[in-house]
Amino acid sequence: MPTSPPQISNAEWEVMKVVWQQAPTTANRVCDVLVPETEWKPRTVQTLLTRLAQKGILTYEKVGREFVYQARYTEAECTHAAGRSFLDRVFGGQVAPFLSTFIENEDLTDEEIAELKALLNRKKKR
Numbered sequence: 242m243p244t245s246p247p248q249i250s251n252a253e254w255e256v257m258k259v260v261w262q263q264a265p266t267t268a269n270r271v272c273d274v275l276v277p278e279t280e281w282k283p284r285t286v287q288t289l290l291t292r293l294a295q296k297g298i299l300t301y302e303k304v305g306r307e308f309v310y311q312a313r314y315t316e317a318e319c320t321h322a323a324g325r326s327f328l329d330r331v332f333g334g335q336v337a338p339f340l341s342t343f344i345e346n347e348d349l350t351d352e353e354i355a356e357l358k359a360l361l362n363r364k365k366k367r
Contacts, residue, residue, distance in 0.1 A: 245322045246314040247296045255279065256289045257312065257319065260299065265311045 259274045260266055268290055272283045293299040301308045332339045
């Protein structure tokens, strides 16, 4: 397994969210969640599951007539990898310019500001 998860598309993220919530899960259960939400065909969901397995993000085993899927990476690992990829591409890997741009251009609640301050203070103490 590579040290960090491969990149995944927006549609693959939708599938992974269901897998993380329901794991271990079957293609039918993933379809039960996503088909009404997205209006995708079950075949589309199956294609996305297959693609995620080929990328090594999902594992699966055949149980009876169904394939049972499980994530090889946690949601936190995938989120971090996607965030790191974005930072590298857009901000040259630098966190401070990203945070500065985000904070200056977003309306933050007092609670969000307090949470960000607390995170930075905890990071400072490490």
